[in-house]
Amino acid sequence: MVEAITMREPFMLEFPASEYKKRLKLLMEKMEENAMDAVILTTKENTRYFTGYQLIVWGSGISKPACAIITKDGEVTMVSGYSNREALKVTTWVEDLRIWDPLGRDDAITNLPDAIYDVLTKKGLAKGKIGMETGVGFRIHMNTTDYSKLMGHLQDAAIIDAGPSIWDLRAIKSELEISHMKNVCNINIKAYEKALNSIYPGMTELELFREISKAMFEFGADEVFPLGIRAGAERYTQSNCPPSERPIEKGEIILIDGGPGCKGYYSDIIREAIIGQPSDRQKELYDFSVAACEKGLEFIKPGVTAGEVCQVVDEFVDAHGYGKYYETRGWVGHSIGVSIHEMPTFELGSELILKSGMVFAIEPAFYEEGEGWFGIEENILITDKGYELLTPLKRDLWIL
The missing domain is CATH 3.40.350.10 (Creatinase/prolidase N-terminal domain)
Known part of the structure; x- marks a missing residue:
């Protein structure tokens, strides 16, 4: 018909x-x-x-x-x-x-x-x-x-x-959609890398936003979704807040969250940086946030449920004694495609079965007062055997 x-x-x-x-x-x-x-x-x-x-x-x-x-x-x-x-x-x-x-x-x-x-x-x-x-x-x-x-x-x-x-x-992307997703994710990681290397003491959050936006358009984006950029003790917990005129200083964790759109599809990642050397505690919390994300990634494959992915991350956090600092308990990610946030989500209790062709962003996050907000976000494609990483940008804390 x-x-x-x-x-x-x-x-x-x-x-x-x-x-x-x-x-x-x-x-x-x-x-x-x-x-x-x-x-x-x-x-x-x-x-x-x-x-x-x-x-x-x-x-x-x-x-x-x-x-x-x-x-x-x-x-x-x-x-x-x-x-x-x-x-x-x-x-x-x-x-x-x-x-x-x-x-x-x-x-x-x-x-x-x-x-x-x-x-x-x-x-x-x-x-x-x-x-x-x-x-x-x-x-x-x-x-x-x-x-x-x-x-x-x-x-x-x-x-x-x-x-x-x-x-x-x-939720299930076609081969043509997957090609679009790979392209926009590639634009995003190249723009992040260029912008992260441009940060200097005294640069404002808005100036950083302009730098990364320029890079996204330079590498092929046709739109830039509003980015979450924040640094400094009073800014760490202000999730989803737009960038401000606040200068970035030495020793402050700098978080960049979001991505561009291209041909109607989006990428959404998080990477973090610091000007100067991090404290031992900052490095510890950052490294654990990466480990928590990687724990979730290790579990992802067709046949498991979205709720089980979240449960695995939650249990990993508690088993290592970081539950007090865990900000995303019960929800660690979302689908992505023609919207930057789509259903289904990695949410505790979800019985949604993961299938090949789904694209997700996974982003467990941690916070300790005075130290920073810690976490990375990765975009992945569910494949027949597990997952394909769409955002292969280094996960280390960027030390500037």
Whole structure:
């Protein structure tokens, strides 16, 4: 059925049509398993993954980029605003493009929820079982007014969470995706190496951010995800905080966390450095953080569960007496792909079975007041025999 679908291949389409047909076929199988009549996709990542659609205004609080409606029979319709109609034509393979317009030009429906409802009604699915991105890891890309109106239209439909089905598909990367992942990881490690060697006393966190960002673009990135860069006693525990104007001084642990994007895929690693020699305690804690990460890596292979990976690391930490300093107990990593943070995660209790083709970031971390925040993060591909390291950058503390 999917093979018979005609797919355009405009010049900005990121993958061959055959790749999108594989994704669509897998989604249709999941829809059949869960008796879904249709799926409505609204997020940047999912619309791009299934249709190739690209637009620069996903972060806008005004623009309403698009959504994709996929039926159980494999029919795909894109619904978007008038100003985005030409971008649809050059980035997505989808033939059926429905444009809404507040001014009603070309007899268009004047708002997004009415346009979505019109598509579902004409397909006879407005009272069906419809999957949406309502669960863990997703936020429906629609303002409250539009969402409420759409739900009013669909009051006779059964709305269910399509998230688990989508995550199952996105978790296993194709050969083409793996090639993209390897490329972006290579960009990341080269940029980290260049930037780490540029650090000097008095350099601010923001100056370091600019240096690593420049390097990422120099080596081929087309975007840079916000990086976590912090140094100094008062900054160590401020996880996920953006870089500041604070100067970096001798003896301070310097943490860099994050990575670039390239062709829609991301890398996310952590490396640490220090200006001058570390104290014995800093070296001890850093070396143990690396050992904890490596313990998790040793256990990873197809067939084990994500929860068991976390449990192995947690038990290793406790067995060596470092539990007091362990910041990531119960959660030591996440998947990565078209989002920098994806499901599934290495979380205690998870029964998710690791499979070949999954890509993860693993990152156990430790903190001791006055000494520093310690840890590395690696990106790995699950293979038939274990894993392949995608970020082969030295794990030693960078002593500058």
